[in-house]
Amino acid sequence: MESMIHKIHQQLVDKEFxxxxxxxxKLDQLKSNTHNSVNSLLEDSALALAKKVDAKIENGEEIGLLEGIPFGIKDVYLLQGTYTTASSDMLKKYKSPYTATSIQKLLDAGAIPIVKENCDAFGHGSSSENTIFGAVKNAVNPELVAGGSSGGSAVNVAKNWTVFSIGGDTGGSVRQPAGYNNIYGLKPTYGRISRYGLMAYASSTDCVSPFAQNLEDLRIVLNIMSGHDIQDQTTIDSETIEADVFDTKGVKDFTVGYYRNFVESDAIDPKIKVDFMAVLEQLKAKGIKVKELDFFDGETLVATYYTIAMAETASNLSRLDGTNYGSRIYDENLKESYAITRSEMFSEESKRRIVGGNQVLSQGHSDAIYLKALELRDEIIEHFAHDFKEVDVVLSPVTPNNPPKIGNSLKDPHAMYLSDAYTVGFSLGEVPTLTIPKGTATGIQITAAKSNEATIFKFANFLKESI
Known part of the structure; x- marks a missing residue:
């Protein structure tokens, strides 16, 4: 199994460099890049850690697999002593007082963080254009968006400026940019990795999620970050995924499902539909059973997700008023100071989501809108429980369309929300989902039942070798 981590580890041990x-x-590459993928470089601390690794090697000491491996961090994770801006004016001068659990586990394994990465402010967007650092440019075609909200992290991995990067997936914010930039992006089962130290967007769907250029690196990083954390009561215990998971023996006995309404939607690009259906035909030709399934339509999924996500982000961001966190604009009294600080410091997209969230939570609307969304979410979770009794994995397009040109998404927020139609359902269902750069122009998603990441890895390797 190919792996950048294994390769670099051996090169370090052999003293090739x-x-x-x-x-x-890597720092020099990030400094000179023109894709707006960097918010801040961690040069001094990264080089200090690198010298410690070199000293161990010179002394003949054994180094761990991740020791000395450079990685990137989406700028919504706390790393003690570094700026954590969330790509926003509100927090552009905020320094982290502690380190997120997921990042600390990587540090404990010896990995070296070298960059805080550009993203949509507070994760609010699907294009990485809603940022004070400038729109992130697609790694393949810089005229196009990189996807969002974890666009900077995806681009850095795609350009090989980081070996892997840690993004955050709330409704597709790792899977969609992975598809746009032709790399791998995994949203694990909700609760598999601690969210402690990740700035909350929508707490009930936020997932710590890695990007990499190959499956083995994803497996390594996922194993390191996984596990119960007393700081996050939503975390769950999970089994280690062993290297033999990539043995494709038995895959031909799988039953593969796909959602009919995804491919019959008027919103899907005809070429993406043709390419996706061609993948299903290739599987059938190899003797794999393919089963058509029914699911909620895309607009219902998007409406349900954004109702819940906006409500949760309105609550989560209420703490950002300039008093305890972030920048502050003073006015004639405390109330006006709150108002002008939030008005000036939040982006238009963040304000849109905060206002929308407060609206659906308000008296007279919460019963008809917010509670209805929660009911639909329960139905979605039950739907997955039923489907995964009939199939081993579900395949789906990652996005209904190709990445738009930079600027177009900002003109049409509704179209931007609809670009998440094929990702948000899996977020609401709390199930693990992986984007692989195969099949269509923006990749294919592989989804399995909760805590079945191993099944996803096995089938992903089969697809990688077969199509």
């Missing part, structure tokens, strides 16, 4: 040389090379 030093860890300091490796980290400096």
């Amino acid at each position: 030093s860890c300091t040389q490796l980290v400096q090379e």
